[in-house]
Amino acid sequence: MKNLLLKQVGRADFERLEPHLKTTAFAQHSVLFETDQKIKHVYFPIGAVVSLVVTLSTGEMVEAAMVGSDGVVGASAALDGRVAVCRGIVQLDGDIIVCDIDALKSAALQSPNLLSLLIRHEQAVYAQAQQSAACFATHMVEARLCRWLLRARDLSEGDTLNFTQEYLAEMLGVRRTSVTVVAHTLQAAGLIKYARGKIQILDADGLRESACECYGTVKLHYERLLNGRRD
Structure with missing residues (x-):
């Protein structure tokens, strides 16, 4: 199983990234990063599923978004976010392609197409988090x-x-x-x-x-992302 987002990357961009990509197996419940922690790597799941969760002072956690083979975790850090705004935890074990954050940033700065793809993905994750908030409140x-x-x-x-x-x-x-x-x-x-x-x-x-309708809505966001649609 391949990462569908990486498949959208052009050949030249992928060749820049390839030396910095390493496939690693992650166990269930592995923590990729904590809230307010500096992110050093970007993660492209190819078998694992990752949850982005908000942790409260009481220790309770609530999931904001779920990312798998259709996306990337930590891309906003490569776009100069750097510090994690939530916890990234492996929900289902499996393989993840790990990329050095500086390598991805360098490749994105050299390629408008790659930069656009990463920005659109972060918009899809943000839309998923918004949908989750609405879902928690009403469904x-x-x-x-x-x-x-x-x-x-x-x-x-x-x-x-x-x-x-x-x-x-x-x-x-x-x-x-x-x-x-x-x-x-x-x-x-x-x-x-x-x-x-x-x-x-x-x-x-x-x-x-x-x-609820949220399942179809989130699915549509990612279909548009992977099909390169902006409508």
Whole structure:
């Protein structure tokens, strides 16, 4: 599985980056960077899925965005952001192409096309974070959980997801009991099967019917990005 964003990079730009790219395996829950930490590397997932989460003083975490093989993590730092505004944590284990931040910045400054691609990607991540904020404020837990599972499924390209109920509750910003009730409801409806920290999606179409509009909206943002559309 390849990173779809890197596929959009022109040949000359990729040749500049290639010597600085290294594929590394990351375990689940690995922390790529912490809030307010200086970012030294940029991450292009090719198997792993990464969550960008906001941490509160109480220790609670809420996910703002999810990035996988359709994107990059830390690109804003290469565009001179430098300091992380949230925590980057590996949600699902797998491979990530790691790039030195200065190498990406240098390549972007030499290429308007690469710079534009990175800016449009950061806009897509920002749009996803905005959508998440609206989703938390207005949509029911069941619809939000369905949306979240579908996004994770798309990025992992698999129907089996290794998530505990505690982790799902953290990412959705709800109590574990709320996730438990919804998970039982979805399992009873034949949409998922849950056991021992694993969720198997049995009926993706059924999940889409139960998910909120945010799933389709975020998906459209990334389709436009990867197709080079600006409309």
